[in-house]
Amino acid sequence: MSAPAPTATVPATNQAAVASTGLSKRFRHQLAVDGIDLAVPDGSVYGFLGPNGSGKTTTIRMLLGLIRPTAGVAYLLGRPMPEGGAAVLPRVGSLVEGPAFHPYLSGRRNLARLDAADPHADRRTAKKRIDAALDRVGLLPAATKTFRAYSLGMRQRLAIAAALLQPRDLLILDEPTNGLDPQGTREVRHLVADLAGDGATILISSHLLSEVEQICSHVGVMHAGHLLAQGTIEELRGRTAPTVKIKTNEAEQATKIMIKLGIEDAAIGSPGHADHDHQLVTGTLGAVPAESIMPALVSDGVSVYGFAVDSPSLEDVFVELTGEGFDVSA
Numbered sequence: 625m626s627a628p629a630p631t632a633t634v635p636a637t638n639q640a641a642v643a644s645t646g647l648s649k650r651f652r653h654q655l656a657v658d659g660i661d662l663a664v665p666d667g668s669v670y671g672f673l674g675p676n677g678s679g680k681t682t683t684i685r686m687l688l689g690l691i692r693p694t695a696g697v698a699y700l701l702g703r704p705m706p707e708g709g710a711a712v713l714p715r716v717g718s719l720v721e722g723p724a725f726h727p728y729l730s731g732r733r734n735l736a737r738l739d740a741a742d743p744h745a746d747r748r749t750a751k752k753r754i755d756a757a758l759d760r761v762g763l764l765p766a767a768t769k770t771f772r773a774y775s776l777g778m779r780q781r782l783a784i785a786a787a788l789l790q791p792r793d794l795l796i797l798d799e800p801t802n803g804l805d806p807q808g809t810r811e812v813r814h815l816v817a818d819l820a821g822d823g824a825t826i827l828i829s830s831h832l833l834s835e836v837e838q839i840c841s842h843v844g845v846m847h848a849g850h851l852l853a854q855g856t857i858e859e860l861r862g863r864t865a866p867t868v869k870i871k872t873n874e875a876e877q878a879t880k881i882m883i884k885l886g887i888e889d890a891a892i893g894s895p896g897h898a899d900h901d902h903q904l905v906t907g908t909l910g911a912v913p914a915e916s917i918m919p920a921l922v923s924d925g926v927s928v929y930g931f932a933v934d935s936p937s938l939e940d941v942f943v944e945l946t947g948e949g950f951d952v953s954a
């Protein structure tokens with residue numbers, strides 16, 4: 625039996641937890657977001673990766689219906705935004721620029737204030753939900769401490785607790801580790817990984833490659849308002865061919881053999897890349913099977929002291945996509 629044809633009002637793209645088609649935003653003369661087609665699969669942890677100013681926050685604001693796109697459509701949980709907001713936003717927890725917390729109130733009292741301001745919140749269950757949210761982010765023991773006594777990591781975890789006051793199918797977190805010290809960063813990353821284990825879809829923006837590599841199943845790469853690529857981390861890594869590295873003291877001969885095998889860019893590395901007895905020959909593996917290299921070298925009398933195939937990192941992929949380096953620091 626063939627699958628039912630999608631109806632005209634339900635494009636296939638909106639089956640994902642978050643989707644967009646041709647989503648664009650222009651601020652005066654600047655196209656901050658340029659026709660992006662997002663697809664955040666249900667249950668994924670999607671890292672929305674890009675350097676500062678690449679358009680991540682603007683996109684997130686459009687997704688949440690906080691600003692209107694100049695062109696294109698965004699869907700949250702299958703509903704177009706902002707029109708579908710009333711129906712879906714109660715199922716979406718978000719952290720964009722963070723809620724304003726009162727410094728002299730405790731974490732628990734701060735959440736109670738935010739909950740009281742939420743028209744969808746059931747007053748009768750408030751106490752239970754607030755403590756469950758504090759517990760979820762590990763702040764129950766600090767529930768009565770004033771907000772100003774919280775560390776940076778605790779403050780950010782409280783902001784995430786605010787997004788968890790209701791059961792959520794989708795969490796959208798804009799740079800949740802931005803501005804945190806290393807300890808706070810670790811706390812928030814652990815929390816995001818824990819939340820992913822609960823089954824909600826998470827869209828998390830970050831300008832840190834290492835962070836996305838550590839906690840995300842999927843990634844979308846933003847650069848100057850364009851979504852350059854998206855997919856699982858493995859799919860993205862698969863776009864760039866692995867590199868082969870040979871340690872030998874017959875480098876010229878090895879290079880010739882590798883070029884003959886089809887590794888066209890095989891070349892002798894700089895002396896710093898090997899020890900003083902050997903040289904390093906590197907090349908892009910491409911379609912050449914890795915297992916064919918050693919036999920070819922050995923049968924031509926080349927002694928091989930080291931052989932490695934390096935899979936590309938997300939950084940290699942980013943550099944290939946943009947032609948630029950990336951801030952990989954944590």
Ligand SMILES: Nc1ncnc2c1ncn2[C@@H]1O[C@H](COP(=O)(O)OP(=O)(O)OP(=O)(O)O)[C@@H](O)[C@H]1O
Pocket residue numbers: 651654656674675676677678679680681682683799831
């Ligand atoms: N309200 C606005 N008015 C004018 N320009 C804006 C506005 N908001 C964002 N921009 C511009 O749009 C571009 C994209 O900004 P955006 O904040 O979406 O990027 P980002 O990837 O989230 O980076 P960051 O992490 O620095 O916030 C930037 O050049 C920014 O200056």
